[in-house]
Amino acid sequence: MTPARATVTLTVNGVARTLDVEPRETLLDVLRERLDLTGAKRACDRGECGACAVLVDGRPINACHVLALQVRGREVVTIEALAGRPEFQPILAAFIHHDAGQCGFCTPGFALAAHALLQRHPAASDALIRWELVGHICRCNAYDGLAAAVAAARDARKPS
Amino acid sequence: MTAPADVSALSVVGTPVARRELAEKVTGRTRYTADLHRPGMLHGRVLRSPHPHARIVRVDASAALRLPGVHAVLTPEDAPQQPIDRDLRALEPLVRFAGEEVALVAAESEAQAEDALRAIEVVYEPLPAVLDPEAALAPGAPEVHPGGNLVGGKPLVVQRGDVAAGFAQAARIFEGTFRTQAHAPVAMETRAALAEWEGDRLTLWKTSRAVHASDRPLLARGLGIPAERIRVICTAMGGGFGNKDETRLGVLTALLARKAGRPVRVEYSRREEVLGGRNRQATVNRLRIGVRVDGTPVAIEQRSVMDAGAYISSGINVNRRTGQGALYLYTCPNARYEGHAVYTNRPAGGSFRGLGAPLGHFAVEVLADEIAAALGIDPLDYRLRHHVTAAGQPGTRVTAPDALLPDEPVEGGVPFSSNALRACLLVGAERIGWHRRRPDGAEPGERVRGLGVAMGTYKGGAGREAEAELHIAESGRVALHLGLTDVGQGSATVLAQIAAEALTLPAERIETVMADTARTPPGHVTAGSTTTFSTGEAVRRAALAAAEQLRRRAAEMLGVAAARLEAGRLISEDGRRSLALEEVAAGLGAELVTRWRWNAGSSTHIVNSFAAHFAEVEVDRRNGHIRVLRYVAAQDSGRIVNPRLAAGQVSGAVLQFLGIALREELFLDPRSGVTLNPSFLEHKSTAIVDFPAVEVLFLGEPDPVGPYGAKALGEPPVVPVFAAIANAVANAAGVRLHEVPFTPQRVLAALKAQGRLVP
Numbered sequence: 022m023t024p025a026r027a028t029v030t031l032t033v034n035g036v037a038r039t040l041d042v043e044p045r046e047t048l049l050d051v052l053r054e055r056l057d058l059t060g061a062k063r064a065c066d067r068g069e070c071g072a073c074a075v076l077v078d079g080r081p082i083n084a085c086h087v088l089a090l091q092v093r094g095r096e097v098v099t100i101e102a103l104a105g106r107p108e109f110q111p112i113l114a115a116f117i118h119h120d121a122g123q124c125g126f127c128t129p130g131f132a133l134a135a136h137a138l139l140q141r142h143p144a145a146s147d148a149l150i151r152w153e154l155v156g157h158i159c160r161c162n163a164y165d166g167l168a169a170a171v172a173a174a175r176d177a178r179k180p181s
Numbered sequence: 182m183t184a185p186a187d188v189s190a191l192s193v194v195g196t197p198v199a200r201r202e203l204a205e206k207v208t209g210r211t212r213y214t215a216d217l218h219r220p221g222m223l224h225g226r227v228l229r230s231p232h233p234h235a236r237i238v239r240v241d242a243s244a245a246l247r248l249p250g251v252h253a254v255l256t257p258e259d260a261p262q263q264p265i266d267r268d269l270r271a272l273e274p275l276v277r278f279a280g281e282e283v284a285l286v287a288a289e290s291e292a293q294a295e296d297a298l299r300a301i302e303v304v305y306e307p308l309p310a311v312l313d314p315e316a317a318l319a320p321g322a323p324e325v326h327p328g329g330n331l332v333g334g335k336p337l338v339v340q341r342g343d344v345a346a347g348f349a350q351a352a353r354i355f356e357g358t359f360r361t362q363a364h365a366p367v368a369m370e371t372r373a374a375l376a377e378w379e380g381d382r383l384t385l386w387k388t389s390r391a392v393h394a395s396d397r398p399l400l401a402r403g404l405g406i407p408a409e410r411i412r413v414i415c416t417a418m419g420g421g422f423g424n425k426d427e428t429r430l431g432v433l434t435a436l437l438a439r440k441a442g443r444p445v446r447v448e449y450s451r452r453e454e455v456l457g458g459r460n461r462q463a464t465v466n467r468l469r470i471g472v473r474v475d476g477t478p479v480a481i482e483q484r485s486v487m488d489a490g491a492y493i494s495s496g497i498n499v500n501r502r503t504g505q506g507a508l509y510l511y512t513c514p515n516a517r518y519e520g521h522a523v524y525t526n527r528p529a530g531g532s533f534r535g536l537g538a539p540l541g542h543f544a545v546e547v548l549a550d551e552i553a554a555a556l557g558i559d560p561l562d563y564r565l566r567h568h569v570t571a572a573g574q575p576g577t578r579v580t581a582p583d584a585l586l587p588d589e590p591v592e593g594g595v596p597f598s599s600n601a602l603r604a605c606l607l608v609g610a611e612r613i614g615w616h617r618r619r620p621d622g623a624e625p626g627e628r629v630r631g632l633g634v635a636m637g638t639y640k641g642g643a644g645r646e647a648e649a650e651l652h653i654a655e656s657g658r659v660a661l662h663l664g665l666t667d668v669g670q671g672s673a674t675v676l677a678q679i680a681a682e683a684l685t686l687p688a689e690r691i692e693t694v695m696a697d698t699a700r701t702p703p704g705h706v707t708a709g710s711t712t713t714f715s716t717g718e719a720v721r722r723a724a725l726a727a728a729e730q731l732r733r734r735a736a737e738m739l740g741v742a743a744a745r746l747e748a749g750r751l752i753s754e755d756g757r758r759s760l761a762l763e764e765v766a767a768g769l770g771a772e773l774v775t776r777w778r779w780n781a782g783s784s785t786h787i788v789n790s791f792a793a794h795f796a797e798v799e800v801d802r803r804n805g806h807i808r809v810l811r812y813v814a815a816q817d818s819g820r821i822v823n824p825r826l827a828a829g830q831v832s833g834a835v836l837q838f839l840g841i842a843l844r845e846e847l848f849l850d851p852r853s854g855v856t857l858n859p860s861f862l863e864h865k866s867t868a869i870v871d872f873p874a875v876e877v878l879f880l881g882e883p884d885p886v887g888p889y890g891a892k893a894l895g896e897p898p899v900v901p902v903f904a905a906i907a908n909a910v911a912n913a914a915g916v917r918l919h920e921v922p923f924t925p926q927r928v929l930a931a932l933k934a935q936g937r938l939v940p
């Protein structure tokens with residue numbers, strides 16, 4: 022038996038892509054194995070940890086939890102592209118200054134989520150920052166550094 | 182003791198240098214093992230046993246091999262049968278736990294490999310399984326390995342003085358049974374390996390904390406080829422916590438790639454990581470402490486039974502370290518530890534942060550509170566009176582006079598190189614506001630608050646043969662080559678700081694090359710919080726040796742008698758002429774390589790790190806829920822090489838163990854032996870909203886033995902956490918908790934049993 026195939030067209034980091042995939046392939050499979058974009062990590066493959074977060078039409082989602090077929094025609098941005106944007110630089114600087122990653126495996130997911138949350142809530146309170154990041158797991162438990170970094174990025178971005 | 186380093190004017194050590202490669206990590210550019218691809222690479226998947234104990238009668242892979250994309254299947258018949266570890270073979274026609282490796286498939290995609298797993302037919306002959314260590318020790322119990330279920334055939338016994346005589350002098354004897362449950366370390370990155378053969382030479386990329394000390398010898402044994410033909414690389418590690426190696430993964434991936442004739446990558450799923458990784462063993466600790474009328478301990482005795490699971494791996498060390506609190510935390514002439522490691526048909530245990538120390542300290546520090554309460558002494562005062570001091574334990578030294586002292590001290594008569602336990606207690610108490618503490622269970626109402634304290638001691642990082650190599654190229658490029666892995670704790674940053682300090686350079690000038698058997702000198706395993714202390718000293722010496730050679734060459738080049746090195750320049754004695762380090766490097770005529778190997782430790786002093794932790798909790802007496810309100814961790818790790826990284830490491834350690842204290846537990850179905858919750862969600866991983874920010878305090882003086890005064894830091898902060906919480910709960914609600922994790926069910930049961938429930 023040969024598995025069924027499907028064609029998916031989508032935009033990844035500004036580049037239009039047409040891919041021949043198996044229907045069961047997730048967006049994460051496609052990014053990591055076909056496009057060699059490995060900034061989104063696979064840590065659970067079932068939507069429990071946020072390590073695979075990417076932006077789809079500007080909103081953060083867990084790439085392991087959607088099929089490639091479900092993002093046909095959508096615009097996907099991964100951490101590799103987000104990293105180059107000017108509005109991301111205060112986040113990067115704050116992550117380094119507050120040592121918001123230890124082993125770093127969860128960190129791209131957190132950084133992408135931090136970006137999305139500050140887009141949505143530029144003046145998020147410290148408590149809201151933590152609640153917005155609740156879907157992300159860090160097993161190094163670098164949570165204090167992460168919370169401090171996102172708060173610092175918020176303060177750096179808002180012209181107080 | 183070696184002469185104290187001149188630490189009067191440090192410019193790089195002690196400063197908050199940014200973590201190495203953090204920008205690459207944040208932006209997703211760091212390549213971990215599972216992020217690597219090789220041309221022609223196949224994906225490997227593992228078939229796992231559904232039975233906790235069974236003989237494999239037959240494996241039929243013919244249908245699987247006919248599926249599209251499938252290139253090879255590896256079964257026990259293909260695997261060499263010589264042991265790769267003390268009780269482990271690559272694949273055996275016998276499985277000892279549910280989830281154990283049975284066969285592997287290599288296919289063009291992971292999905293195809295998964296399909297093929299389902300097409301493999303295995304005929305099992307189930308055998309009686311034993312899932313409980315007490316049952317495993319009973320006569321006639323099914324044997325997990327030939328020779329009986331007590332690992333090594335006898336318990337580990339370590340002692341000082343004479344406990345029987347000590348108990349005979351005791352006015353009162355306190356005792357208790359304390360349990361800690363199995364849980365999974367769950368590093369964020371799952372285990373992965375990528376094997377590529379070129380003729381009879383193997384390159385293996387792997388999640389590893391010991392490419393030299395563990396993977397390469399294990400592969401050589403498993404594959405039957407000389408170690409020289411094997412290169413092992415760990416590009417980056419997504420968390421280790423003392424875990425991550427010890428499995429067959431490397432050998433199996435290499436065998437599969439050899440059979441498939443193509444490179445193969447195997448990446449564990451989260452479920453496999455829990456089943457096929459190495460978990461924290463459950464323990465039962467029976468503790469007795471005999472005290473004089475005033476509470477002075479005169480005898481301490483602990484008996485531990487550890488469920489090792491189906492394979493022992495590092496369990497011997499875990500068992501040993503479980504006795505550390507009883508043997509050494511309180512000044513007491515008579516102490517005895519008896520540790521039993523027992524095989525069962527559960528997923529294998531292994532090493533995890535702190536080894537057994539947090540498990541044993543839980544018993545010691547909770548019973549110490551019970552003693553204090555019974556005698557009407559404030560628990561902080563009790564500790565201030567009886568904690569082990571810089572003098573060490575009473576008694577006579579047993580270790581030969583010139584031998585290095587053991588890093589897990591037992592004997593008396595040997596002082597510590599440094600011990601700031603008292604300062605940790607006093608300053609930590611001040612910070613949390615210990616004066617606010619009320620008598621146990623004094624607060625009325627449904628939600629009650631309380632304060633708790635617990636201490637910890639842990640080896641300071643000695644006991645490893647460490648090696649470092651420093652390269653200064655003619656271009657002036659300075660690179661530190663180290664065999665060990667930065668598992669995520671920041672050792673690359675800290676060790677580069679140490680080299681930079683010795684060379685008077687900024688830390689960024691030092692490149693680090695690590696965890697590659699082809700490019701680095703042998704390195705010890707990244708374990709036991711030994712890196713900064715052991716390898717740090719090797720780095721310091723290698724860098725000082727390089728500095729010496731640069732000074733000599735500079736003097737020649739300048740035509741002066743001697744030159745000194747300052748801020749990266751070599752300066753003539755009169756200060757009138759100088760050369761940049763690069764100019765001198767260019768003048769060396771060849772790359773300068775200095776190496777240092779040393780066996781870390783002291784023959785006159787025990788090197789230990791210390792901690793005192795304070796917790797404030799709120800207990801809901803209606804539902805058994807514990808909320809942590811504040812947590813203060815006071816650590817004595819000597820000089821802190823990098824305060825920024827150190828604070829994060831302590832806070833991360835505490836948060837990790839708060840999660841384990843309150844929630845994390847692996848459940849096994851007692852009938853089928855199947856693990857029920859191998860996932861983040863069901864294993865209840867800590868999230869960012871669960872606990873308050875940890876208040877971290879660093880106390881103590883630079884240690885006279887450690888490099889620039891540093892001592893171990895990675896594990897010591899996990900040691901007191903369970904007891905700090907249990908003691909705070911006792912203060913709040915008036916109930917004693919003797920079993921970790923402190924789930925609402927267990928707290929409720931304790932409230933009910935001890936008559937403190939609010940209906």
Ligand code: FES
Nearest residue numbers: 066068070071085
């Ligand atoms: S890998 Fe996607 S949420 Fe965990």
Ligand code: FES
Nearest residue numbers: 123125159160161
């Ligand atoms: S930094 Fe290691 S998992 Fe978050």
